[in-house]
Every structure is written in C-alpha cells, then in structure tokens.
Amino acid sequence: MILPLLSARGLKKYFSVKKGLFSRTDATVLAVDGIDLDVHRGKTLGLVGESGCGKTTVSKILVRAIEPTAGEVIFEGRNIFTLPAGEMRELRKRIQMVYQDPYSSLNPRMKIGKLIGEAARVHGIGTPGQIEERVVSILNRVGLSSDSVNRYPHEFSGGQRQRIGIARSLILNPEVIILDEPVSALDVSIQAQVINLLSDLQSEFHFSYVLISHDLSLVKHICDRVEVMYLGRIVEEADTRSLYGSPLHPYTRALLSAIPVPAPGMKRKRTILSGDVPSPIHPPSGCRFHTRCSERKKDCETAEPVLRDTGDGHRVACHLN
Secondary structure, three states: OOOOOEEEEEEEEEEEEEEOOOOEEEEEEEEEEEEEEEEOOOOEEEEEOOOOOOHHHHHHHHOOOOOOOEEEEEEOOEEHHHOOHHHHHHHHOOEEEEOOOOOOOOOOOOOHHHHHHHHHHHOOOOOHHHHHHHHHHHHHHOOOOHHHHHOOHHHOOHHHHHHHHHHHHHOOOOOEEEEEOOOOOOOHHHHHHHHHHHHHHHHHHOOEEEEEEOOHHHHHHHOOEEEEEEOOEEEEEEEHHHHHHOOOOHHHHHHHHOOOOOOOOOOOOOOOOOOOOOOOOOOOOOOOOHHHOOOOOHHHHHOOOOOEEOOOOOEEOOOOO
16 A cells, blocks of 8 residues: 555644634634545645635645644654654755745745745755756746846746746755646636646656646646545545546536536536535534535435545545435
C-alpha cells in the first residue's frame, strides 16, 4: 500500500460570529465540518463544490495559514500542527500555494525579481547571485522573459501575473502545490495556456497538486481523483473517470449536468437545484443536501449519511446508494 504524501483526517474549522458592544459570540459558522482527503505523490486531487462550501478554507488549513478547530493534517507521517516552529519553517518550503487572484496576491510595490526570490532569501537558499539566476530560469520556464525581473505587477496582464504567481511557488522546489481557483480570474483563451503550463510542470517536476475549483470541465482535464464538497462536508469521492462516468450523489449529478457541451445542437439533460445553499451557521439536520434534493426520502431529513465505499474506492454519503 502506497501511503499518501499529504492527508487530512477529521478536519474541522468553525468561525465565531461576534456581535454587540462586548463582541459576544452570536453564532458559529461550520465552514469545514469533518473531512478526510489524501494527496499522493505526483498526482492531482480535485476539490469541487459551489461557492461557500468550504474549499478555500481547506486550502488554507493545508498550508497552515489558519489553524483548524479539530482534526489533523499529516505530511509524510507527521501532523503539521504539532511541529515546532523550526520544523514548520522547513516544511513550508515543501508546501506552496497559488492564489485565485493573480493581482492582489502580488505586492504592487515590489519588482517581480524580488517578489519571486523573496522566499529563497528568507530561507537562506543560495547567494544573491544564485537566487537571481534561479529567478530568471524559473521566469523563462513559465513563459516570461528575463527582463521581467525589473518590472512591477501592474505592468503585466492577468495571465502573466498568474504565471508570476506560479513562478513564486516554484522557487523553493516544493513537493505539494495548492491551486486555489488558479484560472477563474483569467480570460478563457488564457486559461488553457495556464492549465497546460501546470500540467507540463507536473510532468517535469512530479509535483502533487490540490486543485480547488468549481469548474468541473477543468477538474476532469487535469485531476486524478476528485472530492465533492457540500456545506463543509465531502459527499462523494472517486477517481476522475468513475466520478464523471457514474456519479452516485444527486448533488454531483447536478454539478456535472451544468458542464457546457462543446457541440452545437447537442443537448444535455440539466438537473436544476431548487432553493439556495443553506446557511453554514444552521445547516439542515440529516443529509445537508436534502432541502434541495428532488430524490430525498424520509431518512434523508433525520439521519446523517456516512461516507461509505461502494467499490473500487468510490465513496458516497447518500441514503439512496
């Protein structure tokens, strides 16, 4: 059995909603409410779901940008939340992140060369000359010219800024890269270029990716395995071919039915979900999806479904399967 490079177990993150003069806790947002995931070396795990389901919160926990309420993240057999400061500093070199907005993630007052090389300087990797050479080399690898080092972020297009963000994540030779909606802010024509770049980099350097996205067609293109999130929980998990070929959860089927068909005149039967996503402050009892599910039965309203294996590693949390 091959152990995952990065995994999460029982991950929870609750946010307190403060109110009043004395900032008393008025409510609790159940942003992430008990999820498991595994990331294998050289593979890509997709985490999908509607906006507000907790995907980005998971990504921040995986890089320890925020602390979880409960659960653990295991990297090569060790819980990252119990590591002392010195060991955590070393670990940060091995897990990097590419953010959704390629502009706000870059300091507008820093030149590109300094932005990309800053992490190497902080970690004391190489002399100033060696860092400069590596920055130029990485810029060329992501499709930007060497004279970019003396320019500022506002001088680049959105697609170029995202390439800079990718270059910055590569400077420390990471093993895992978290991609939080890496192309959602880009034009469609540029999205394909950035996705092809990420695929080429993975083939060359054997990175492990965690792709956070709501774009199901993108996930199908580059992911080896997919987890579907709804209101803070995983409702279905499978390898990409199984999930897209035989989705078991009604929510997954609804998401897949919304993928545009790239063929004029060809139609796909849409599954239209009724109502809005419930509040994560007061999630529904039983199955959290039952308030929008046309196939629900009585058990769905009262009994919480357990994520169980239906064969070949395809897991689903649904009373209908």
